[in-house]
Amino acid sequence: MAATETEKSITLTSALPPPHFVLVPLIGQGHTIPMVDLACLLVERGAIVSLVTTPVNAARLQGVADKARRAKLPLEIVELPFPPADDGLPPGSANVDNFLRLFLALYKLAGPLEAYVRALPRRPSCIISDSCNPWTAGVATSVGVPRLFFHVASCFYSLCKLKVATHGLLHDGNHDAHVVPGMPVRVEVTKNTWSSSYTTPEWEAFVEDAREGMRTADGAVLNTFLDLEEQFVACYQAALGKPVWALGPFFLNNRDEEAVAARGDKDKPSAVGQDAVTAWLDTMGQSAVTYVSFGSLVRMLPKQLYEVGHGLEDSGKPFLWVVKESETASPEAREWLQALEARTAGKGRVVRGWVSQLAILSHRAIGGFVTHCGWNSLLESVAHGVPVVTWPHFGDQFLNEQLVVEVLGVGVPVRGPAVTVAPVLRGHIARAVSELMGGGTVAQERRRKCKEYGERAHGAIAKGGSTHQNLTQLLQSFMPSGSTEQ
Structure with a gap:
């Protein structure tokens, strides 16, 4: 994790102290993990970082703090007092009421x-x-301190969200598709794919508060890179009228195994262990395996699990499927998964609990990823040159799907047209996996594009790359200009 002397000279050659950033993540794995990676990125380049969070989140990040301490890097995890009853999302929390409860509780x-x-x-x-x-x-x-906001989604989604709000789209009862004005490419949105249930007065009030918070900020930080989303970053910066710092992919600067493990939520690790998963992948062919995982929030009922399993089996392709412990609570679900593993022995593997997604995606055997389209997962997949089957569930995921399928050309939608929300059946999954992992000119071109984006991602973080240069400019922008004693 140590920075080079050249990089450190950005902040340490002056008699003034290095810049000190206070990071305030949203509690929740999908938001905290990229903020932790950003913290590591900043300290590696000579900044001081305080990551402030709640007691439960702080406990989960103890491994990050310990690693920074051993490396003598100035990264501190700061635990703020917070009511235990509000500290975290409850199981099965991917719904509006739980999100809003969490967001409002954090005002404390x-x-x-x-x-x-x-x-x-x-x-x-x-x-x-x-x-x-x-x-x-x-x-x-x-306190008189500049503030930047971090948007966890793609810049494509962030720009689209801003344009939808600016032009007042989707506020009527019309469920037809709307073309979003002012986008560099044609984008259609519908109420069904725009979190249409987020329409209560309480939710609208929070959204307006968040919008005002972004409007009054001094700039934005995004987990993306210019060779992936340059046209959207440029438009977003113009629309905001303030700097937008594309500093991603954050995680590529946090690559050793111990650091990757420390950033994850390992409350319920896989019973088989990461080593066993890697050993199984080692036995598989190059780019032969489809990795299947749906993020930290999506919970599938047994009926949907069965459709996924049958679809993977019917595709005839090798697969590694990560299933949450909460999804196997019933004896029937556990028995069914055991039977699936028996039928697909040697070709299919079901893992229950937490595993390192980065370790899996970076393995030579992984050739495709069936994903819920959370931006963290999509960016990790693309940066490793792994094309995707897209299955969005809520929030920004539908527009992220449009980006990777229609703009970048590295995904296959499980449902067909990206703006639909039809039920997903085993036939949809078998078709999409077969299409993604199969041969033919279209599949080969999809893999070629994704590999190229992966190479560009690594080039962006290398010295002289766009991300490296953007980070240099960010650090210089916040260098202390004189005494800041309080």
Whole structure:
């Protein structure tokens, strides 16, 4: 994790102290993990970072703090007081009520965060907060510190979301597709694929608060890179009227096994262990296996699990399927999965619990990924040159699907047209996996494009690459200009 002397010279050749960033992630694995990677990225280049969070989240990140301490890097995990009953999402939490409860509960952190910042011997250089933490705006203003917002989604989605709000789309009862104005490419959205259930007055009030938090920020940080989304980054920056720092893929700067493991939520690790999974993959052919995983929030009922399993079996392709412990709670589901493994022995593998997604995607045997289209998963897959079968469930996932299928050309939609929300059956899964993993000119071109994007991702973080240069500019922008004693 140690930075080179050349990189450190950006911040350490001056008599002034290095810039100090206070990072405020949204609790929840999909938001916290990229913020942890960003923290590591900043300290490796000579900055000081304080990542502030709740007690439960802080406990999960202890491995990150321990590794930074051993490497003598100035990364601190700061635990703010927070009611235990509000600290985290409950099981099966991918619904509007639970999201909103969490978002609103986090407003209680405003006072403790301000107290922490005011107690520091020097005022920090910048606060970087998740866009779903708009309460940080008041804190930053009160303590006189610049603030950037971090949007966990693709820039494609972020830009589209801004345009939809600006033009007042989807506020009527019309469920037809709407073309989004001002996008560099043609994009259609519908109420069904735009989180249409997020329409309660309480939710609308929070969305407006979040929008105001982004409007009043001093800039934005995105987990993407210019060779993937340059046209959307340029348009987003123009629409916001403030700097947009494309610093991704964050995780490519945090690649050793111990660091990767420390950033994950391993409350329920796989019973077979990562080594056993890797050993099984070692026996498989080059790019032969389809990896199947649906992120940290999606929970499938047994009926849907059966459709997934039958579809993978019917595709005839080798697969590695990660199933959550909560999805195998019933004896019937466990027995059915055991029978599936018996029928597909030597070709299929079902893993229950947590495994390292980065370790799997980087394995030579993985040739495709069936994903829920969360941006973290898509970016990790593309950066490893692995094309995808797309199965969005909620939120930004539908537009992320449009990006990878229609714009980048590295995905196969499980449902067909990207704007539909029809039920997914075993035939859809078998068809999509066969199409992704098969031969033919179209499949080969899809793999070629994805491999090229993966090479560009690594080039972006290398010295002289767009991400490396953007990070240099960010650090220089927040270098202390004089005494900041409080």
